[in-house]
Amino acid sequence: MTPAVWGAVLGGSLAAGLLLVVARVRVLRRPQLAVRVLPYLRDLPHTGALPRPASSGDGLVAALLQPAADTVERVLGGATSVRRRLQRAAIDKTVHEFRIEQVLWGVVAFAVAAAIGVLRMLTAPGSALTWLLVSAIAFVSGVLARDTWLTSQVRSRERRILAEFPTVAELLALAVAAGEGPVAALDRVVRRSGGELSTDLARVLADIRTGEPVGAAFDAMAASTGLPLVARFAQGVAVAVERGTPLADVLHAQAADVREAGRRELIETAARKEVFMMVPVVFLVLPVRISNIHV
Template sequence: MSTTTVVAILFLIPALILINEDFSWEKFALTTVHKVGDRTSVKNKLIELGHPDQTHYENFRLKQLLVTSLILFPLVLILLFQDHSLAFIAACLIGVVALVLLYFEKSLINQITEHRISIDSDFPSVIEMMTLALSAGETPLSSLERITKRGSGPLVSELRIVVVEVKSGLPFQHALDHMGRRVQSVAVRRFIDAVVIAISRGAPLIEVLHSHAREAQNFQRNRILSAAGKSEISMMIPVVFLILPISILFALWPSLSNLNLFAQG
């Protein structure tokens, strides 16, 4: 099959599809998305990011499909006009599709990582604000509502969902338990379990919050120290392999020059 024939087929297929009035690109794309399935747990990751609707998952997959199509079509034309074999073209297409999918998955994983780091970073300050509000005589729900009105960030957004669920009729303990299942944080999960147990048994919440505030501060300090240690090791790489050899070269260069002159003389 010649290059001209293949190019004609590539342009003829979309033309025939556009002529067909019963065909819908949106239905075709959504059908393709549902047939592919969710093998990489994208839905769970989007739910953790605060996008529980099916529409967000469909938009994510449609964006993958659109970017892949925009890259593949001109790539196929370029490879065909360069007279490459069909096997080479197929290998290139498979590689491009894999790279695009990997890029989107990696981007989503990075968002999840930043989301979890932000929650762990905001957790100590949120606990302190809640402790102060309870010490001033407010109820747990009113203290959470005050935090959601004045704060911002992923953790505050999760607390805002808790407030909305409680006002809609869900018990406070169940709303907190739902939050603990959504948020993938050990500190938040332990805090929610302690609060739920304290409320069910009638124990004072202030003491529980004080202990978890100290624990959260220690956890945050240890995390910062660990990150600082990793950064220190990474900073040693340019020092050892770049700056140190150049410094040694500058220190030894005059002596090497003199030795060369002495050898020539």
């Protein structure tokens, strides 16, 4: 083949590649249906920010990391556990998106370890294989660190839910005792409060307004939560609505149970840390006191 033919082939390949990239970027920059529709649904409560449209950079990064994310999923498994924790942490991501984020954490850790290794080998030449092994361990550690942080996010959110639960339950009890129905009382509390539990109750209210029975909506909340106290609260409300039990009494009892559980947990925590509380006395106060006596 002559150079002119080779130039024509390379030019055509380059033009086709550029056209494919431009077409893909235009598709990725197109706003999602939820972003276009949700602003016009004024009758539903706002439970958070609107979904962020995927940018072209996000799409390209996800496409590049998809094989690695699939490999992490095959090696680690536990997609059901990850989906459950994402739901409990109120993180609007799929398992695949979370796996991509894990790979990103691993890549960042790998890059940091590799950069340190290159700098060390420039100043003090050593084994490249050792630093390659360190970088691989850093990649695995980054992947596992994202999973550990997800568990930490779940625990942090559940602690905030338990902290605000008694107040929300008392507000619901007061609204019901004042003569409002369960849905009206729930709407009043959701509009007047803010927090993690209020966000979950707003989702329950949205399900009720879309036609789901009150008992079924609270049963779904009880099934999705990871807190036994909140699950008992939701089941108690569902049973009270279905069987006609006085709802205000149920809510007051639920709030009292949560306060008692918090008080008991505080006492147990203090008992477990009793030894650590003695450390300042034994190693700081007592030596100073003995030295003063000798002086």
